[in-house]
Amino acid sequence: MSPRQSASFEDDKENVLVDSAAVDALPERSPETAIVKRYGRFGPILERIFASGVEARGVERVPEDERSTKNMYNNFLMWCSVNCVLTTIPIGVLAQEYYSLTLPHAIATILCFGALGALSVAFISTLGPKTGLRTMIITRYSSGYAGGIIYSILNILTQLGFSVTAVILGGETLASINPGTLPLVVGIIIVGICSLVPCFIGYEMVHIYERYAWMIMSIVMLFLWGLGGRAGFDINTQKPLEATGRALSGDILTFGGIVFGSFSGWAPVAADYNCRLPADTPPLKVFFLTFFGLMVPVCFVEILGATLMTISDPAFTDVIAAGDTGGLLSQVLSPWKGGGKFVLVLLAFSVVANNIPNTYSAGISVQALGRPFAIVPRFVWVFLAFVTYTVAGVAGREHFSEILSNFLSILSYWTAFFIVIVAEEHFIFRRKNGPLGGYNLDDYDTPSKLPIGFAGILAGCFGVAGAVVGMSQVWYTGPLGMDAGADGYGADLGFELSAAFAAFMFPPLRWLEIRLTGR
Structure with a gap:
């Protein structure tokens, strides 16, 4: 390690190394100027765009003197807003729509x-x-530049997948308010455009919107709880249909993989929204703000979805059997007539809060594919992401439940090995007094100074192998997944085996990589 890299943060910054002598020379200190100069005759146009408040910074590292604590507690509020939304309800609905779980088992899962x-x-x-x-840039320190590109591609697909489910459900709900009045396609486009605006502007606008969006939606969710209870919850309604033995464990494991995916799907973007906090921010504070910011709203709303499927009123029989979330919510709110339709409008637009981080981070992840992509302004990629998922939403608008179920299961497979590899790199190899002693932060965009990446990539491949042998999908069930289930139906062990295989293989491979290359 060179002398200029020997300075380290103290306490909670102890495993992060900083090149303080060269900080003024870092190009990331003025991304607006760099972009304006890069685009020649179009520079003045971009200059006016940035002057209007549109964020210029993309994947460039945020210098320490440009950070502040003003959005620290927004780390909790943001996750509340992102998840206390319409799109979280159908995940709970899946417990009875596709699986035989009673409400107590659904809640425990x-x-x-x-x-x-x-x-x-x-x-x-x-x-x-x-x-x-940003998160996708951090992956370069465990899996190299090439591995970071692979993760970025996976994350782009993940965020676009989340966005597709969000705009479809939002559009479906808008269209269901007055059937035959608003075409579903138009509803999808409206929701997509509303999601685009804050992301186009950037980081600060994202935080401003998410700071307040949870307030109205938490009240709306309480309305749904109350009206659903008025219609009559029956926690034993699924009992005669629930599987037993290995078949029941298979349903729990498979539904559990979907639930895990609904949470862990935010891991590949989690660092994107607090990278402007000071480096001396207490890690435990950030950890618990994020943990409870996810647990409180997601569990509250997913359990609501599962509970609504237990309504015993005969008027709900058809919509519950159809698994139509929009129709189910319309029926729950029907006693309020016009007021219920207004609440449906709020629910439909609540998906905007959920879709904002998907859209914003999709643009960031495209930039993380490499320098040719990073030189294109962030807002351009955000706009292209909006166009892509809106078109995909229109194309897949009739298959929402299938898209949601399969997407969340598959999502959990790659996020599982991604999380394990980043965690082992951080706690084993980048710890204080560890083999590498920290992160050389000024090397984040220098391939020759980053790991080659064969350890991270190979460990990821082993993670994929674990997912394949343990997965249980309509189109394929792995041998271990099949053995874990019963009656010809497998149990999805994909994310568990994906994490286990990667966790076992990464440390020796990474040790060998460091031994051979020194990085």
Whole structure:
């Protein structure tokens, strides 16, 4: 390690190394100027765009003197706003729509698997202040430049997938308010445009919107609880249909994978929204703000979705059997007539809060693909992401439940090995007095100074192998997944085996990589 890299943060910054002597020379200190100069005759146009408040910074590291604590507690409020939304309800609905779980089993599954997912997101979140980097850039320190590109591609697909489910459900709900009045396609486009605006402006606008969006929606969710209870919850309604033995454990494991995916899906973007916090921000504070910011709203709303499926009123029979979330909510709110339709409008637009981080981080992840992508302004990629998921939402608008179920299961597979690899790199190899002693933060965009990446990439491949042998999907069930289930139906062990295989293989591979290359 060179002398200029020997200075380290104290206490909670102890495993992060900083090149303080060269800080003034870092190009990330003035991304607006760099972009304006890069685009020649178009520079003045971009200059006016940035002057109007549009964020210029993309994947560049945030220098320490440009950070502040003003959004610290927004780390909790943001996750409340993002998850106390319409799109979280159908995840709970799946417990009875696709699986045979009674309400008590559904609740236990949501709490247990949800806590596991929230822990992983909370850990990744702590790396934002420590490094001042976006999540996909942080992956370069464990999997190299090439590995970072692979993760970025996976994350782009993840955020676009989340966005597709969000705009479809929002559009469906708008269209269901007055059937035949608003076409579903138009509803999808409206929701997509509303999601685009804050993301186009940037980081500060995202935080401003998410700071307040939870207030109205938490009241709306209480309305749904109350009206659903008035219609009559029956926690034993699913009891005669619930599986037993291995078949029941298979349903719990498979639904648990979906729940884990609904939480862990935020891990690949978790550091994006607090990388402007000071490096000396207490990690435990960031950790718990994120953990409870996820657990409280997601469990509250997913359990609501599962509970609404137990309504015993005969008027709900058809919509419950159809698994139509929009129709179910319309029926719940029907006693309020016009007031119920207004609440449906609020629910439909609540998905904007959920879709904002998807859209914003999709643009950041495209920039993380490499320098040719990073030189294109962030807002351009955000706009292209909006166009992509809106078109995909229109194309897949008739298959929402299938998209949601399969997407969240598959999502949990790659996030599981991603989280394990980043965590082992951080706690084993980048710890104080460890083999590498910290992060050389000024090397984040220098491939020759980053790990080659074969350890991270190979460990990820082993994670994929674990997911394949343990997965249980409609289109494929792995041998271990099949053995874990019963009656021809498998149990989805994909994310558990993905994490286990990667966790076992990464340390020796990474040790060998460091031994051979020194980085």
